[in-house]
Amino acid sequence: MVAAVIRAAHPLPRRALFAPAAAPVLVVKVGSSLLVAPDGLTRRDWAASLAADIAACRRAGQQVVLVSSGAIALGSRRLGLPRGGRSSLEDAQAAAACGQILLAGLWSELIGAHGLAAAQMLVTLGDFEDRRRYLNAAATLGRLLALGAVPVLNENDSVATEEIRFGDNDRLAARVAQAAQAGALILLSDVAGLYTADPARDPAARLVADVHDLGEVAGMAGTSSGSGMGSGGMAAKIEAARIARAAGVAVAIASGRGRHPLARFLASGEGTIFHPQAGMTARKAWLAGRMQVAGRLRVDAGAVAALRAGRSLLPAGVTAVEGGFARGDAVDVIGPDGVPVARGLASYDAAEARAIAGRQSDAVAAILGHAPRSAMIHRDQLVML
Ligand code: GLU
Numbered sequence: 240m241v242a243a244v245i246r247a248a249h250p251l252p253r254r255a256l257f258a259p260a261a262a263p264v265l266v267v268k269v270g271s272s273l274l275v276a277p278d279g280l281t282r283r284d285w286a287a288s289l290a291a292d293i294a295a296c297r298r299a300g301q302q303v304v305l306v307s308s309g310a311i312a313l314g315s316r317r318l319g320l321p322r323g324g325r326s327s328l329e330d331a332q333a334a335a336a337c338g339q340i341l342l343a344g345l346w347s348e349l350i351g352a353h354g355l356a357a358a359q360m361l362v363t364l365g366d367f368e369d370r371r372r373y374l375n376a377a378a379t380l381g382r383l384l385a386l387g388a389v390p391v392l393n394e395n396d397s398v399a400t401e402e403i404r405f406g407d408n409d410r411l412a413a414r415v416a417q418a419a420q421a422g423a424l425i426l427l428s429d430v431a432g433l434y435t436a437d438p439a440r441d442p443a444a445r446l447v448a449d450v451h452d453l454g455e456v457a458g459m460a461g462t463s464s465g466s467g468m469g470s471g472g473m474a475a476k477i478e479a480a481r482i483a484r485a486a487g488v489a490v491a492i493a494s495g496r497g498r499h500p501l502a503r504f505l506a507s508g509e510g511t512i513f514h515p516q517a518g519m520t521a522r523k524a525w526l527a528g529r530m531q532v533a534g535r536l537r538v539d540a541g542a543v544a545a546l547r548a549g550r551s552l553l554p555a556g557v558t559a560v561e562g563g564f565a566r567g568d569a570v571d572v573i574g575p576d577g578v579p580v581a582r583g584l585a586s587y588d589a590a591e592a593r594a595i596a597g598r599q600s601d602a603v604a605a606i607l608g609h610a611p612r613s614a615m616i617h618r619d620q621l622v623m624l
Contacts, residue, residue: 256507262422279316294353314338335396427495432511532560551614583621
C-alpha cells in the first residue's frame with residue numbers, strides 16, 4: 240500500500256520539524272520497556288529526566304502531550320501475575336487497573352515537580368473511531384493544553400476488550416497527535432529507529448534516516464518480523480506513521496534509552512524521521528486514520544483511475560460488495576489487484592450497494608425506487624490510502 244507522496248512546499252530540515260515553530264504541540268510516546276525495568280520496577284530516574292525534558296520544552300514555548308505505556312507491566316508486578324500480566328486478557332486488564340494508578344501517580348508527581356499539572360486521559364479505540372467522540376476527546380485535549388496542563392494518555396486497558404482495542408500505544412499516539420493538532424510525534428523506543436535489516440544479525444543493516452514515501456519502507460516491517468528485527472513493534476510504528484502523516488504530523492522513531500531521551504533527540508535528530516504529508520483536511524485525516532471498516536467495495540481499474548484523479552466512486556465501477564454496512568459507515572475500496580486504494584464513507588447500505596453495483600448511475604433510481612446519492616462514495620468522504 241503506497242501512500243500518495245505529497246511533499247510540503249518548503250520542506251524543513253529534519254530536526255526543525257520537531258522544534259516549537261513547526262510543532263507548537265508535540266506528542267511524545269514512551270514504551271513500557273523504557274519506563275519499567277525487567278524486574279517490574281519503575282525506572283524512576285529515567286522518568287524524572289523525561290519530565291525535566293518536557294518542562295524544558297514548555298519553557299521553549301512548546302506544549303507536550305505524553306502517551307505513556309507501562310500500566311500492565313507495573314500492575315503485574317504489584318499483583319504478582321505471571322508472564323508480565325499478559326497470559327490472558329483478564330490478567331492484562333487486572334494488571335492495567337492496578338498499574339495505571341501507579342503510572343498516573345508517577346507522572347503527576349514528576350511533572351508536578353516542575354510546577355506543571357499532569358492530566359490523565361484514558362481512551363479506547365472507539366473514542367477515536369466515532370467522529371463525535373473523537374471531536375469530544377479532541378476538545379478536552381485542546382482545553383487541557385490551553386490551561387497549561389500536560390495531558391498524559393494511555394489506553395483504558397482495563398475495559399478495552401480484544402476486538403475493540405488499539406493494543407499498542409504507537410497507533411494510539413498517532414490518533415492522539417491528530418486529535419491534539421500536533422505538529423510532530425516522537426515514538427521513544429528501545430530501538431534507535433527503522434533498519435533495513437536486523438542490525439543484530441546483518442552487519443550491512445543500516446538505519447533509515449528519512450522516509451518520504453511509506454512505499455519505500457512497507458516491506459521492511461514485513462521482512463523484519465521474519466528476521467526478528469522489527470517484529471509487530473515496527474509494523475505498529477509504521478502504521479502509526481501512516482496515520483499521523485496523513486494529518487500533516489512529522490513522526491520520529493528514536494532511541495529512548497538513557498536519561499533525557501527527549502532533549503537528546505531534539506538536539507540530535509537521530510533516528511528515523513517520517514516527513515509529513517500536506518494538504519489533507521482534518522476530517523479526511525481522521526477518516527484515513529480509522530482502524531475499523533465495516534465492509535469492502537471491490538472496484539475495476541477504471542474506477543481506481545477515476546479515484547486517483549480525485550473523482551467520486553460511482554456504482555458502475557464497483558464489481559463486488561463485501562460485508563454488512565449501513566449508510567455512512569467506513570468501507571475500504573479494493574482495486575482489481577486486491578490492494579486497498581481508498582477508504583470512504585458509504586452513501587448506501589450494503590444491500591443497496593449490492594443491488595446497484597456495476598450499474599450506470601441513471602439506472603440507480605429505477606433499481607432502488609429512489610436515488611438519494613449519485614455516487615457510491617462521494618469524493619468529499621473519501622481518502623486515498
Ligand atoms: N497500554 C499498555 C500499557 O499501559 C501498553 C501498550 C503498548 O505496549 O504499546 O501497559
